[in-house]
Every structure is written in C-alpha cells, then in structure tokens.
Amino acid sequence: MSRARGQALIAALLLVTVLAAGALLANGDLRAHAEALAHARSLEALAQARSALIGYAISYEERHPGEGYGFLPCPDSGNDGSTPIGACGARGVAAIGRLPWRTLGLPDLRDGWGECLWYAVAGSAKHNPKPLTLNWDSPGQFELLTASADRLPVAAPDGRAIAVVFAPGRALDGQVRPPGRPFGCSGSDSAPADLAQYLDESYPPGATGPVQITQAALRPGEESAANDLTAWLGTDDVFDALRQRHDHAAYVDALIDRAAAALSARLNSGGEDWLAIHAARTGSLAIGMLPAAEALGIPAGERMQIDLWRDQMRFAACPDGDTCITVSRNDPPLVEHCRAALAFGGERQRSGPARQDRVTPAQRAELTQFFEGINATNLITGEPAFAGTARFATPDRDQPATADVIRCLP
Structure with missing residues (x-):
C-alpha cells in the first residue's frame, strides 16, 4: 500500500516533467525541453533504485540466513558500485555515499545528466553494524522537504525516511567534478571526499539525529541554487512489501x-x-x-x-x-x-x-x-x-x- 503510494509519487513527478517538456517543445524552448527530459530520465533511474532497495530489504534473510529481514546495504564508498566489506560508521549513525548498484543487482544507473546516483541510509536500517532492533516500528532519520520547506510524505511511523537516493544533476556553481572515467562513475575512490562536488548540501557522514534533505523544484529551464532530485523509502514501505510475501x-x-x-x-x-x-x-x-x-x-x-x-x-x-x-x-x-x-x-x-x-x-x-x-x-x-x-x-x-x-x- 505505502509502496504503491511511493511509486505513485515518482510517477506523478515524472508525468509533470514529461508534460512540461511537451509544452516547452511546443513553444520552441529546446534547452528547457532537454532539461525536462533529463529530469524524466533521472526520475526513472530513481524509481529503479528505490524498487531495488525494497527488494534487497525484503529478501535479506535469504542471502544472510539467521539475520532477519529489513536491512539495507551500506553505500558504495570506493566508487566501484559495491557495498564495502566491513562497517559503514558506528551503530546507529547514518551513512552516505554512492548507490551500490552492483550489490543491488542493478545496471550502472545514471541520472539525466549522466551522473551516477548517490544514496543515504539510516543507522536504524543499515546492515553493518546492524541496529539492535529492526521491525515495523523502527524509526527513520531523514526529513524530506520541498524547495519551499514543506514536509514531503514518508510512509513511516515517525514520518522520516530510512533511505534516500539522489540524482545529483549537473554541477552547480562551485562544484568541480573530475572527468568521467572509461568505466564507472566520475569522481575519486572516496565518496566522502567527493560528496560536496555532487550533492547540494553538506550532509554529515555520521549523523545520529534527524537529517533534513531538500528535493529540488521541478522547473525545467529555470536556474536553481539546488538541483538534487530524490526518491526515498520509509519503514512502512519495507514492511508493507514484506507483508505481501506468502511466507x-x-x-x-x-x-x-x-x-x-x-x-x-x-x-x-x-x-x-x-x-x-x-x-x-x-x-x-x-x-x-x-x-x-x-x-x-x-x-x-x-x-x-x-x-x-x-x-x-x-x-x-x-x-x-x-x-x-x-x-x-x-x-x-x-x-x-x-x-x-x-x-x-x-x-x-x-x-x-x-x-x-x-x-x-x-x-x-x-x-x-x-x-x-x-x-x-x-x-x-x-x-x-x-x-x-x-x-x-x-x-x-x-x-x-x-x-x-x-x-x-x-
């Protein structure tokens, strides 16, 4: 139920973007049209990533017998598409890095500007070190806001997300991104070192409390001080999906x-x-x-x-x-x-x-x-x-x- 609501929200954003692109094309604004299509490609990649994270969480026990369900992977910190071996910070703290697309069984997802996706996971849901409690009442850590500072809906007991995926978009003023490599994402092999060059905010790598994340406004063709697009999931998204399993x-x-x-x-x-x-x-x-x-x-x-x-x-x-x-x-x-x-x-x-x-x-x-x-x-x-x-x-x-x-x- 909440999974459907989350997918519906992304679908609605995608529809708005595509319709806007059509209107811009009709008016001859080719640059804005191209940006609208890039937004649409970003939203498609975000939807894929979100779905894969839910799938990972509800099948975790099959890959890690005896450990239970609901855990989410640590971010990719080394720019190789995989969750690193070992812990991502201390127990209970959030972790942020690139999306571990290999670990999730995904293709090398890119946003509409050709950038790899980024990803943050709450300390209450990450797989290493695991929280002491994880069930349908587990808290989130990320407060999702619109560009006008209104709270976005999250299917969770506390209204906070346990994971967020970012499409970083094109580089903003002051961001300097290394050139693309023949294979893999641009950037160095250190996600913490590259973070400020890709995401709009300086998100703390080891937060223990709530973290505010702002979704960029979808206004193709309009200059903006922020351009990160996001998808997220809450505790209810995971456990509503688990409830669908016959076992x-x-x-x-x-x-x-x-x-x-x-x-x-x-x-x-x-x-x-x-x-x-x-x-x-x-x-x-x-x-x-x-x-x-x-x-x-x-x-x-x-x-x-x-x-x-x-x-x-x-x-x-x-x-x-x-x-x-x-x-x-x-x-x-x-x-x-x-x-x-x-x-x-x-x-x-x-x-x-x-x-x-x-x-x-x-x-x-x-x-x-x-x-x-x-x-x-x-x-x-x-x-x-x-x-x-x-x-x-x-x-x-x-x-x-x-x-x-x-x-x-x-």
Missing part, C-alpha cells in the same frame, strides 16, 4: 514460537529468582518485556532474529508457578489455562480513534500503544486474563496485521 506471517509466527519456547524453559529452570530479575510484580502477576535472547538461553547463532522483535513482546507469569492465567479464544471459542502468557502486539493501528503511536520513548512505554482491549488493561493492572489469536496471521496483506497474539504457556 511472511509464518516467519513472524515462528519467531514468536521460539521466544515462547525459550521463555517457558527459562521459567522452568530459573524459577522465582529468574522471574524476579526480568519481571515486576503487578497485581497477581509478574509482568515484563521479553528478555534479551541471551538471557533466554537461546544459542548465539539464533539470537539476532529474536532480539530484533522483542520490543513487540511482553510476558505475564503466575509467580508461584500455578496455572492462574486464562486466555480466551474466539475461533473456535475456548478458554486455555496457563502458568504464563507471551503477548505479541502486532502492527500498530495507523488511523482512527484507536490509532497507536510508537515513536517517542514515552509512547513506547505505554502498553496501550502495543495491545488492545483487556490485554492492555490487564498487562497494566496484573489481572490474570487475556484474549487474542493464538497465531500471527495477515488476513489482508494490504492492511496492517494489528491483532494481538497471545501464546499460552501451560
């Missing part, structure tokens, strides 16, 4: 299964001492966030996938180990009796009176932003009763899967 629901459900099995084993072996460390007594229950995979005793090679999603999970346990918790099911109607329950919040509700926001630390501390009905209430009060589906499912792949999943640990 996505089973993948998430298997994560919940592994977490539930590990939690059950820890409750068996650790007893009240382990519970006292990882949960707080609330009402008649001990309640806490799912502990880190290491604390659950999960083998090292299997921890990453669980940790990426554990902020979506809370558990409640009967302190004395009896089966004091009831879990109600609707399909078919039944009641299970459990000594502990693992609750998985599902995707946030994005609109309406029940809208959920999980952006700020204060919002993420509110259980009502993750769970609905008696689940939110009783996780707050400690009442030993919950209700929800036993399995994660995506009944409508075009809509967020918001239903609470409740696993009963007998």
